[in-house]
Amino acid sequence: MPRLSVEQLSQEWSLLNQRFSEQSRRFVLSFCIRHAVDLTETFYTEMLADPGATLFLSHDQVQGRLSQSMRRWLEGLFDSESEGALTRIIAEQKKVGEVHARIDIPVHLVLRGARCLKDRFIALLQEDCELSDREHLDAARLMSDTVDLAMEIMSHAYSTSHDRNSRNEEAYRLFSVTQNIASEKESQRAALFDWENQLMFDQAVGQPGEHLPRILASEFGLWFRHKGAHAFEGAPEARQIIHAMEQIDDVILPLFDSDSAERIARLRELRETVKSIHFNLDHLFEQNNALEAGRDVLTRLLNRKFLPVVLNRQVSHARSHGTPFSVLALDIDHFKQINDGYGHEAGDRVLQQLASLLVNSSRAGDYLFRLGGEEFLMLLVDTGLDGARRVAEKLRRGVEQEVFRLPQDRTISVTLSVGVACFNGHPDYQQLMRRADDALYQAKHSGRNRVVVVE
Template sequence: MSHHSDEQHAAEWRHLLHRYSAPVRQQVRALAAMHRHMLASHFYVQMMQDKVASTYLSHEQVHSRLHASMQTWLTGVFALGPHDDLMPAVAQQNKIGEVHARIDVPVNLVLRGARSLKEKMHALLQDDASLDGAQRAAAGQLVTQVIDLTMEIMSQAYSTSRDRNSRAKEAYRLFAVAQNVSTERERRRAALLDWENQLMFDHAVGLQPGQLPRLGMSEFGLWFRHKGAHAFQGASETETILHAMQRIDEVLLPAFAQPGSEGQRIPQLRELREHSKHIAFHLDALFEQNSELEAGRDVLTRLLNRKFLPVVLGKSVDHARSNGASFAVLAIDIDHFKQINDGHGHEAGDMVLQQMASLLTHHTRGGDYLFRLGGEEFLLLLVDTPLAGARRAAEKLCAQVAAEAFHLPRDQTAQVTVSIGVAAFNGHPDYQTLLRRADAALYQVKHAGRNGVVVAAD
C-alpha cells in the first residue's frame, strides 16, 4: 500500500471524526469498550456459521487470538479522535487486510461479519436510555461510517495483496522446475525408473504387498505431486499422470494382496509397467510444452528466491489442511559467515554459499523446496514430513555440513557449521506464524552457541 494512499485514508478518517461532537464520540467509545467481549463473541459466532469461514477460524490459536484481537480492534478504532495520529490506525487496517489475503479468507465473509457487527452495535444504541433521538442517530451514523471506512481500507489492502499473490502464482506456474529443463526431465525419468526397479526387486524377493513402495511417496511421486503438478497446472497430461499414479497406488498394488491373485501376477506386473511407461510418455510431453519456462532463481546459488516463498507456503498450507498432511520448515543460517567474508574476501563467501546450496540440495528430496532468503539465510520446506522427521532431517543436515570441507580461493579450505530452527505445521492457516516460530527457534540456537538444532514449540 502506498504512503500517499495511507495519508488519504487518514485524512478521510479525520474529516469523518470532525463531523461528530465529542459527546457522541465518547458515547460510542464507551459502548465499544463496555461491550467489547460480547461484540467479539457475536462477530465470531456469525463468522463460524459460514462453512467456508469455519475452516479458517476453527483452529484454536485463531479462535483465541481473533477474540482478543477483535476486542482490541473495537476499542481502538472507536477511541480515536480527530486530533489523534491516524496513520497507525490506517496501517493496522492494511495489515489486517493483508493477513486476510494471505490466509485466503474471502472478503465477502469479512464484510458480512462487519455488517452483523454494525447491526449489533445499533441495537445496543437503541437500548441506551441515556441517549436522546438525535444523539442515538448520530452515534449510529458514526458506528456505520467508522466500520465502513476500516472495511474499505482493509479491502484495498486485501485486493492489492491478492493481485500481487496472483501475479506471483502465475509466475511460479511458469517458472522452470530446474535450471536446465532437459536435465530435469532426465532426472525425473530416472526417478520414475528407480521406483519401478525397486518395486520389481521388492516383489521378486517376496516382500508383502503392503511393503511394496508406493509411487506417490517415491522420489518421483513427491516431486510431481508437490512441484510438477503445480508447474504444469492446466495441462491434460498432468491429470493423466496423477490419475495413473492414483491407480497404481490405490488399485494395482493393493490387488497383489487379494486372495487367489497369485496366478494374476504376470498380468498385474505388465499393467504396472504399462502405467509407468504411460507416465514417462506424458511427462516428456509436459516438458516439451514448457521448454520456455521462466526461471525464478537466486543468481548465485540457483535456489528459489523470496519471490515464490508466499506461493509455495500458501500452497503447502492448503494441501496440508485439505488432506490432513504434515509439513515442516527449517530456517538455516550459516554460522559466523561474516568472518569468512572479512577473513577471506567476498569471493570466498560466494563459494561457501554455492557449496552450501549444493550440499543442501543433494541431501533433500525432489518434492522439497529450498530457498535462499538472502545473505547466509536458507529455508527448507519438507513436504509430507511430521515434526519428528523434520528434527531428524535437521540434525542430519547439521552434521553433514560440519563434516564437509568447504573450498576457498587459493586452495584453502574452511570448516563451516549451521544453526537450524525447525517448525512443523500445526494447523494455523497463516504461514507467517510458521515462519516466525522457525525464526524464534533459530534465534535460540544462535543464543545457545550455534551449530545445532532447536525445534519450535506449538
C-alpha cells in the first residue's frame, strides 16, 4: 500500500462506510459489542493452535492484557461516525502494526487472526434469524471490508517500522564492538587469559571440577555471548568460539575430578581448545578492523538509536534460554541546577565522570546507554531482580561518595535516582522500559537519591 496521510486514510475509511447504510453500521457495532467475548475467545483458541503463535501469546500477562485490548479494538473498529473517531481508529491501527514489528510477530499470524475473526463473525451472524438475507450480506461485507482495511494500515505501519528496525539492526551489528577495535581486541584477549590463569590456579590447588570457573560466565564469556557473537554474526569463527566454550564448560571441566593421568590429558585438551578460541578471536578482529562505534559523542556510551536492537535481542535470548536480565533507569538528581549554577561545561564533566563510573561498575557483557540529557540506562545480562537491586544500590552509594571535579579546580557532590525492573517474559521490551521508568519516577518523587525496584 502506498504511503497515505491520515487525511487520505480517513477519506478511504469514510468512503467504505458510505457504501453501507447507517442501520448496517450501527448493527455491526452493537453485534461486535454483544459478541466481543466470544470473538476474542475464538481468536485465542484458533491462534494458540498454531505453534508459531504460542511464542507470542502463551504468556499469561500477554493473554490477560491482549484479551482486553482485543475486545476494545473490535468495539472501537466500527465506532467511526465522526472524523475524530476515524483519526483515532487509524492511529490505533498504526500503533498496533508498530508493536507487532517491535516484537517481531510474523505478518501471516496477524492475517490468520483476522481471518479467524471474520469467520467467527459470519458464523455468529448466521445464527441471527431476525435479519434478512440482504442485511446478513451487508453486515458480513461491512465487517470483512473494515477488518481488511485495518489490516492494510497495520501492515504498512509494520513494514515501515520493521524496515527501520532492520536498518538499525545492521548498523548496530557493524558498530557494536567498540569505539576502538584495537583496544577491544587486547581487552578481550586479556580477559580470556585472566580466566585461563584463574582456572589453572584453581585446579592446581585441587578444586573439584564442579567448582572450577566456567568460561561462559567469565568476563570474556559474557562479552562474547552478548556482544561479540552479535557483532560477528554469521562468521564461522564466531560459531566455533561458542562451541569451544560450551565444550569446555560441559565436557572438559567436569572431568577434572578423574585421576592424575586423565587430569593431564584434560589439561592438554583444555589448552588446545583455548588456543582455538584465541586463534578464531584474532581472525574475527582482523576481518573487522574497520568497525567504528555508533556512540554518544560526549560519554562514548551507546546512544538511543541502538536501544531497540539490543533490547529485542535480549528479550529473544531470555525467552529462548530461560535466563533473566534487568534494566536500570538512571537519572542525575537536580542536574539542571548544575548547568545553571556552574555552566554547561561543568555539566558535561559530570556526565563524563558518571559515564566512567558506570563503565567501571559494569561487566563486559552488560550494556550502557546515554538516553539523552542526564538520563542513562544500564542493561544487566544474566541478572535477576535481587542481583539488579544490589548493583543499583552499589551504584547509588558510589555516586553519592564520588567527588565530581569541575573546571577551575572546583568539586561538587552528585546523587543518583534509579528505577529497576527485571524481564518478566513479556515479548515487548517497551513494557519492561515502562516499568523501569515508573520505578525511576517513584524514586525521583519520593525524595531522590534512592533505588526503587518493580517487583
